[in-house]
Amino acid sequence: MTTISFIQHDGRVDRIEDARPGASVMEVAVRNAVPGIDADCGGACACATCHVYVSPEWLQTVGPRTDMEQAMLEFAEGVQENSRLACQIRLDESLDGLVVQLPEHQH
Numbered sequence: 858m859t860t861i862s863f864i865q866h867d868g869r870v871d872r873i874e875d876a877r878p879g880a881s882v883m884e885v886a887v888r889n890a891v892p893g894i895d896a897d898c899g900g901a902c903a904c905a906t907c908h909v910y911v912s913p914e915w916l917q918t919v920g921p922r923t924d925m926e927q928a929m930l931e932f933a934e935g936v937q938e939n940s941r942l943a944c945q946i947r948l949d950e951s952l953d954g955l956v957v958q959l960p961e962h963q964h
């Protein structure tokens with residue numbers, strides 16, 4: 858199992874300790890009712906309502922955006938260098954302890 862912390866814009870932290878490797882970060886958020894991840898498209902990389910900011914210390918481990926994700930993020934609000942779509946981050950043991958933040962407009 859891996860642990861992920863979701864930090865809301867207001868500082869609230871949802872720490873999920875039983876995330877299953879193989880699931881996406883979006884799936885973990887939805888399953889645990891983390892606010893701010895609506896995932897309207899169900900993980901098809903087509904809505905950007907699962908937008909998160911990856912904490913700087915995790916950026917390298919998480920890796921770069923896919924081309925499709927990049928195209929989708931061009932329409933998203935508040936995009937930063939560390940923006941990712943949570944449905945496109947697949948968990949494995951290397952991401953144990955991952956920290957992501959939610960954009961201000963998602964809550």
Ligand code: FES
Pocket residue numbers: 883895896897898899900901902903904905906907929942943944945
């Ligand atoms: S859930 Fe729609 S883009 Fe991630």
